[in-house]
Amino acid sequence: MKYGTRMGNAAKARNQCSIVGIFDNGQLTPSAKQIDEESKGYLRKILKRGDFKGKANQIMVLHDVPGTTATRVMLVGLGNPETMDAARFATAAKAAIGRLKTLSAKTILCCLTDVDVPGRDVAWRTTRLVEIFGGGLYRFTEFKGKPPENGNEIEVIDFHAADKAEQELVDAAVSSTVALVTGITVAKDLGNTPGNVCTPTFLADKAKEIASTYRSITTKVIEEKEMEKLGMGAFLSVSRGSLQPGKLIVMTHKGGKAKDAPHVLVGKGITFDTGGISLKPGAGMHEMIYDMCGAASVFGAMVAVAGQNLPINVIGVVAAAENMPSGDASRPGDIVKTMSGQTVEILNTDAEGRLVLCDALTYVDKFNPSTVVDIATLTGACIIALGAHATALYANDDALASALLNAGEETLDRAWRMPLWEDYQAQLNSAFADMANIGGREAGSITAACFLARYAKKYRWAHLDVAGTAFKGSGPTKGSTGRPVSLLVQYLKDQASNAPKGRNSAKA
Numbered sequence: 001m002k003y004g005t006r007m008g009n010a011a012k013a014r015n016q017c018s019i020v021g022i023f024d025n026g027q028l029t030p031s032a033k034q035i036d037e038e039s040k041g042y043l044r045k046i047l048k049r050g051d052f053k054g055k056a057n058q059i060m061v062l063h064d065v066p067g068t069t070a071t072r073v074m075l076v077g078l079g080n081p082e083t084m085d086a087a088r089f090a091t092a093a094k095a096a097i098g099r100l101k102t103l104s105a106k107t108i109l110c111c112l113t114d115v116d117v118p119g120r121d122v123a124w125r126t127t128r129l130v131e132i133f134g135g136g137l138y139r140f141t142e143f144k145g146k147p148p149e150n151g152n153e154i155e156v157i158d159f160h161a162a163d164k165a166e167q168e169l170v171d172a173a174v175s176s177t178v179a180l181v182t183g184i185t186v187a188k189d190l191g192n193t194p195g196n197v198c199t200p201t202f203l204a205d206k207a208k209e210i211a212s213t214y215r216s217i218t219t220k221v222i223e224e225k226e227m228e229k230l231g232m233g234a235f236l237s238v239s240r241g242s243l244q245p246g247k248l249i250v251m252t253h254k255g256g257k258a259k260d261a262p263h264v265l266v267g268k269g270i271t272f273d274t275g276g277i278s279l280k281p282g283a284g285m286h287e288m289i290y291d292m293c294g295a296a297s298v299f300g301a302m303v304a305v306a307g308q309n310l311p312i313n314v315i316g317v318v319a320a321a322e323n324m325p326s327g328d329a330s331r332p333g334d335i336v337k338t339m340s341g342q343t344v345e346i347l348n349t350d351a352e353g354r355l356v357l358c359d360a361l362t363y364v365d366k367f368n369p370s371t372v373v374d375i376a377t378l379t380g381a382c383i384i385a386l387g388a389h390a391t392a393l394y395a396n397d398d399a400l401a402s403a404l405l406n407a408g409e410e411t412l413d414r415a416w417r418m419p420l421w422e423d424y425q426a427q428l429n430s431a432f433a434d435m436a437n438i439g440g441r442e443a444g445s446i447t448a449a450c451f452l453a454r455y456a457k458k459y460r461w462a463h464l465d466v467a468g469t470a471f472k473g474s475g476p477t478k479g480s481t482g483r484p485v486s487l488l489v490q491y492l493k494d495q496a497s498n499a500p501k502g503r504n505s506a507k508a
Helices: 030-038 040-047 086-100 120-137 164-192 198-214 222-230 233-239 285-309 353-367 380-386 396-410 422-428 446-453 484-495
Strands: 002-007 017-022 058-064 074-075 105-112 156-162 218-221 246-254 263-273 312-322 333-336 343-345 371-376 392-393 413-416 461-465
Touching: 002 086, 002 164, 017 030, 017 086, 017 198, 030 040, 040 058, 040 074, 058 086, 074 086, 074 446, 086 120, 086 461, 120 156, 120 164, 156 164, 164 285, 164 484, 198 218, 198 246, 198 263, 198 285, 198 312, 222 233, 222 353, 233 312, 233 333, 233 353, 246 285, 263 285, 263 353, 263 484, 285 312, 285 371, 285 484, 312 353, 353 371, 380 392, 380 446, 392 396, 392 446, 396 413, 396 461, 396 484, 422 446, 446 461
Parallel strands: 002 156, 017 074, 017 105, 105 156, 263 312, 263 371, 371 461, 392 413
Antiparallel strands: 058 074, 218 246, 246 312, 333 343, 392 461
């Protein structure tokens, strides 16, 4: 399927479905006006009949509209023009692609680029439309014995531009966002791949494949023997229970100057999480194929960054392991030594993500990073706190936190900042080690972040707990959401024009 742009009178565009917006007060968007004028008031006649009122997300498909060359015209209700905002625009776009998938149209002209969204220009509107349409058309059929037949596949979606100047903006937004959608698709595919296929070795091979596809990316895979030499006792305590060897995967995008400090993304890559000896309940354990969605988002972000040729140095690190119960698995009560030299009493082997991440966070200090952001499906407590709407954000630097929050608002892939106060650190106290790996039932997401913060004191760091946002776990609509790839890529785009900041900016 291809994305493109088209300029000119929307009524004269030859395609199998033109999509236009209408507000609930009868106000027509510019493209809808063009179609109404060429059809001698046909759209207004439809509105007077009352079947379509322009209510938010209402959809009506018209066939053979007089004076137009499109086979169909889809009317998309935009609701009250006074309350139109970014979120309502995105919801209308989702309604449009949902209805579009039920049609037999192969060539589409989307004119929702001309919807007036306060504070958002045509480039932003185009970006969101491409991303939402790409997400709406996503299907994961890799493991179907016989892929479902669909003779109504969309072949082309063009986005409308009013004039030549606007077309340049729309063109640039389409090109950039196609790279983003490619990255999101990579993240979704990896998240949806079952644990018997998506092993740490599978992820390492995927990283090598990405390096062979994109010139700007190189990949290095650190094996368990080297991890032992580096002293990654926490990481190895997780992978030791599995027949699948753990991997520390390092992908480097060289888009900036050689001397520029890199921005580092660190992803939790637990390819399947049984809980280890602290075995999880069986009922929902199948969802644990998604425990590597943090890692998947790092893969997706690296693909998008390379596809957009961002002029910035980015390093993506994936801590990949499988958490299994076996005769060699870690036991509750074990004490392990991390790469940092600090020791951890493992009170619960199901709090394993922080164990692989803490060694990865120590490892990335060698890059003298400008910033470090880790992404992890870390705690069920985060789901209780924020549900599936917002990603939990923790940071030791206010400017970094603000940059990530702003990127989330821009992309509608939103995050919410949580406290990282010293008050919570006492919950991690251990009688026999420097710290325990859990802090009790209270404030579980916060104490997990506090644990990681102990390994990120030398640089500007943020932690994104995506346990509630990275996947939908059950039912026919289950699957990876691809979040927070959009947030991460927007953040990196924003940083690309900023001077690198050194580690001395870190706040305790």
